[in-house]
Amino acid sequence: MSRRTVVAFVLLGSLAAAPNARCPGPNPPNPTQQVLFVPGFLEPHTPGSGASEEFATAPVITTLLGADPDLNRVSYVRTAISPASGNPPRAIAIMIPGFLGGATTYDPLARDLVRRFNGNLEVWAVDRRPNQLEDRLGAEHAIAGATDPACVASPPAANCAISEGVQFYYPDIDNAPIGDFPGPNDLDLDLDGIFDDQLPLMDAFGVTREPALMAQDDVRFMAWWGLDTYFRDWKLLVEAARVIVGQDGLVLLGGHSQGTTWAATFAAYDFDPDPSAVAAGHSLIDGLILIEGGGAGAGSETKPTLAQYQSSVASFAAPGGPNVFLSDFSGIPLQDLGTSGEVAAIAAYYQPTERAILQRTPVFGAGLLSLLLSAPATNRAIAGMFLDDDFSPNPAFRVSIGFTDNGANFYQGAGGFFPTSLYLAQPAPGGALRQWKEYDDPTLPSCPPNGVDVSPGCAILDNGPPSDPGQNPRANGVEREVTPMNNFLFTQFGKSNGFEWYFSSARPGLDFSYGRDSSALVAEHLASVDPGDEGPLVITQNAAVDVPVICIGGSNGLAPEPKSFDNYLASIATPAADEEVYILEGYAHLDVLTAANNGAVPLLEDWINRVQQKKLLESF
């Protein structure tokens, strides 16, 4: 039987319109969400391990987490409905975020799926280990007071908790304004006309302090936070999920974007270091969910030798060595993006039409981002101008959330710094703020009749036909505006957050260079170090992966065509009949997680039903 491959625009045409026509029910099930911390893999170099290899805990970590913190923990956001029967769910989907992503990126999709299954499915969205190092005190302060009178006032009072939350991370700055932004004064976060320093806040230990922000040498133990450590964390979650659903139930592992690489490599991992035994990741799960990412690739052309591998790890661990977490992306400091992004999302949700506080932070009020996002905007508009598929400079951070057209939009074609074309919003006439039109605004401009390169341009663009055979996949089809801004904002704050401030890049980057097969490294370790131990990275089971796989891409995303998944699917043993590929026409990279009436939901629902039935045929 051949693989099921569907470009799902026809299907979705009928499904997408339907849900709003129905009632939610007399008392619609409301999923609950909990952030759960459980013991993770006991990695010996990590603070709290108690092992002789344990690194000393940096003072900044103690400031954040208290004395004697244990960082060998794994955390996840559990989305569930507790049934009146008290029965456990039949299925649990464990989802791995993508590059720079946090657990709450799955928020809308998780809620939709759990609601549809009425709790008979749970979603556990995982936060990678470095998330526990994020000092979210400012964001938590902002959320706690977001509806207080000081914040509801327009303009907000200087003591609004949202402003205070931002001020926790940043002082006002008196940089010379760039162009007419934000002028005429300094970057005054709370708009009180006073040059304020950072605002210390009281934390859960009763200590009033400034942010506890990590430097590279504070977290050198991250040299051992590679795929082996992460996978052993997640294996514990998989085993915990199995206890809940039982042998007849389903434990599914999935990912979005780069999360598909993590999930697919987990499936290919051998957890038993004994070369005569195999404990493959795929044997622990019942299916793989790959969303907007092509799974595990072949890795680098030249793979590090064991000596090179060990040398790299040693250098990562040494003070002053290479960065262990990613410090910037495309010139944007990631720690700053993390600290500002969550509070900016809070401001966009609670103070949508106020002047964007994000533009008054040093992150967006100076440097590269101030050039890209120079038009004074509302809190909501700045979120759109940063991440909407028509305005974002990076296809990996795009979502279809509407448009702004109360000012000129400069069309920037692809090339140079910009991998794809985009609009650069210009200041609105008369000193007004750029406003944001929601995804379902009937006046969103389309091309045609508008011209793509004529202001204001278009929110809905026809990207043309798919690529020809032999060409790389490319964005195609007619774009759709599918994500409510609030759906996206909820992925950035709340129980957890949607951004990974300290993305562990060094060791996972080294590990990912082996792609889906580290057999040569294993062989070298067996031959030269220990014939009974396969070594530090054991990706040897990819060709044996035989679980059902569902792949969902967006035609305006990073996996825009069925062939985006071909390379990975051809590398595993799953029968073609158990490989399913769907492309949601018009969806951008993040829409597949955040869309209203999300076309991914019925696809996943149907697939889970069928995988469950197939499993029961063997066991009931």
Add this chain to the structure above:
Amino acid sequence: MAGACALALLVAAPAIALTIAPAESSIVPQFGAAESLSGTIAVAIGSLPLAQTTTFDVIGLAASASGGATFALDPENQSPGLGVVNIAGSFLIPTLFLEIDAGGGGFPIAIANVTGTAVFDASGTVLQQLATTFEVDSGGPAGILTITVVAVPEPASIMLAGVAGAILVALALRGGTAQKGITR
């Protein structure tokens, strides 16, 4: 050829139409008066007679309670009633996706672990009765609803199933003869 035809009949999983028996089918709320249920159910069973655990799919449902509420499969779900039945006739639908309309418009509800029994005739090819009892949290003042459904084949289905059973028996006999012929 006869064997191939028999195989085709075994795997075709034809729809079996059933009538809900009102006298034996009911909705009993935790708080309030019980109501009777009537209507039809269609199921497709992977292969009969049951030789191993096989698919048991509810593919149609049009039921009404005496109080006026209606029950159907959730039209937004492509596989709302996938289940399995074992050789003993016990069936399990891990999640049954329904749409209920109590008068104010339909709303979706998924029900976990719907179990019951399927009773067949002596040939094992004719479904004689389907019975299930499960609970639904109404989310309203009625509290937990205990739903009992007993369904029997519609008269037309009985005739069709009888014919199909007779064909199966005949083909099996012919297949047996052919097998003997080959052996000989």
